[in-house]
Amino acid sequence: MSQQKPMGTVEWLMLVGLSILWGGSFLFNGILVKALPPFTIVTARVALAALALHLILRMSGQSMPRDGKSWAAFFGMGLLNNIIPFLLIVWGQTHIASGLASILNATTPLFAVIVAHLLTDDEKMTAGRLVGVVTGFAGVALMIGPAVLGSLGDNTLAQLAVLGGALSYSVAGIFGRRFKRMGMAPMLPAAGQVTASAIMLLPVTLIVDQPWTLAAPGTETLAALLGLALLSTAIAYVLFFRILATAGATNLMLVTFLIPVSAILLGALVLGEQLQAKHFAGMAMIAVGLAAIDGRIAQLWKRRPASS
Template identity: 65%
Template sequence: MNQPAINRTMTPLEWAMLLALSVLWGGSFFFTGVAVKELPPLTIVVLRVGVAAVLLLVLLRILGIKMPSELRIWVAFAGMGLLNNVLPFCLIVWGQTHIASGLASIMNATTPLFTVVVAHVLTPDETMTGDRLAGVLLGLVGVAVMIGPEALTGGGANVVGQLACLGAALSYAFAGVFGRRFKRMGVPPMATATGQVTASTVMLLPVALLVDRPWSLAAPSASAWLAIGAIAALSTAVAYVLYFRILATAGATNLLLVTFLIPVSAILLGTLVLGERLDPKHVVGMALIGAGLAAIDGRLLKLARPRGPDRPVPAERVPPDVFKGQDI
C-alpha cells in the first residue's frame, strides 16, 4: 500500500496545527499546576486518561473506526499505555508538587534527547550521527545547568521533582520506540491513541481507588474541575487528534519542532496566571536544550554548511515514527 507523501516544508495549515498542539501540550502543565493544589497525583492522572478515553471512543464511533479485538493488540496497548501514559503522567504530576509547571515542561523537552539514544540502541535504522551526538551532549549540559549543583549536595525535594520529570521524558522515549509496532500491526493511529488511554485507565483506576481513596477527599473547587476537564479534553483527546494528523502529513521530523514551543506556552501560562518564577539557570538550560534539538533536527546545520554546485541535494530522510505516541 502506498504511503502518503510527507511534506518536507510544512504548509501554513500544518504550522497552525503545530502551534495549536504546543499550546495544548504546554497547557497540560498549567492545568496540572492548578489541579495538583487540590487533588492527589493518581486521581488527576486517572481522571485525565479516563475522560480522554471516553471522548476518543465517542469520536471513533462518529468516524466509524472500529477498535481491534485481538488480545495481542490489547497487550500492546497496555504496554504503550504504561510507557506513554501511566509512568510519565504520574511522574510529571508528582514532580509538579515540588517544581513549577514551566520548569516541568522544560524537563519534558529533553524527550527527543533520550529518544535519540534509545532509538540508536534498540532500532536498526536510527543510528547515532555526529550531529545527533552533539545535540544529545548539548541537551544533557542544559539539563545539568538547570538542575545545578544541588543535585550533588542533596538539594531536597526540588531536585527530586526535576528528576521525576526527567524520568517521565525517558519513559516517553521508550514509548516512542515501542509505538512503532502499531503501524506494522495495521492499527489506525486514532485507534492506537484510544487503545492506550483506555488501557491506562484500566490499569490506573484500581490503584487510584486503593491509594487515594477519592471518596474521602474534600470536594474540589470549580477551578480544579475545569482544569481536569481541560487537561483531559484539550491536552489529551484533542491533542492526540492534532498529533497524528501532523505526523501523517508532515512527518516525525517536522513534528519534533513542537518540542521547542511547549515550554514557551507552559512558562507563559505559569508566569502570567499562577505567578510562578524561573531562575536564570533554567532559561540558560532551556536555550542549551533548544540548541541540542536544533542539532538533532539537522536542518539549521544543513543550511549553514556550504554545498558544492555540482553535488545533488539529498532528499531529507524522514525518520521512522520514533516519536509516535509522545503526550505532554
C-alpha cells in the first residue's frame, strides 16, 4: 500500500497561490450577494470561467475530449466541486458572517481525511494527520477570533449549508483523482467541470432567478463577478487539478486552512489592517497542523533516534 509523500516546494507554492485565489472568493461573494441571487452568481461564475478556459485551450492548441467517459467524469466533478458547494456556501453567506463561513469551510480537511480513509488505499488516516487537522482547525478559529464563534448557534441551517459545501469539496477531491489516471492535463478537467456545471445550471437559473428581470449590475458587481470567475475559478482550478495530480486529495484540501491566512495577510499588506497576537498564534498552529498532515513531523520524529 503506497503512502502519500510530503509535498515539495512547488506544491506548497501552488497551494499558497490557490489559497490566495480562493480567499478572494469570499470577498467577491460578499459583494455579489448584495446585488444578485445565488443561482445567477454561480451560473455566471462557471460560465465565464468556462469561456476563459476554452479560449486558453484554443490558443494553446489543446482540444477537449469528446468521449462519454470523460464527460461523465466532468459532469460528476462539476456537481461535486462546483454546483453543490458553490450554491450552499453562497446561500450560507447570505445569512452568516464571512468569518464564520471561513471557519466552517476550514472543516474541509477533516472531512477529506475521513473520506480519503474510507475511499482510497494510499491516503489512509494516521494519528499524525488527525492531530494535524484538529490543530490546523483550532488555528483557524483562533486567528479569526473567538468572537465569531459566539454566533455559532444562530442560523443553524445556513451553517449546515456551509458544512455541506465543505463535505462536497472533500468528496470532489477524491472523485477528481480519476483525471490523473485518465492521463488528462490539468487544464482539461478544469475546463470540463466548469462547462458541465454551466450546462446543468443554466436552465435552472433561467427558471428560478429569471435573470433578465434583475436590475443591471453596477461596476463594482461586474468587477467582483469577473474576479470570481477568472481568478477564483478559472485560474484557481488549473492549480487545483495540478496539485491534486501531484500531492493528493488530502493535501489539496489543506488550502482551506491557508485561505483565512491569505485573507488576513492581504488585508494587512493592501489595506493596512493591524496584525494581532491572535493572528500570529493562529498562523503558528496552522503551520504545525499542516506539517503534521503533510507527514514532515512524523519523518523528523522517526529520524531523531538515528541522529542522537
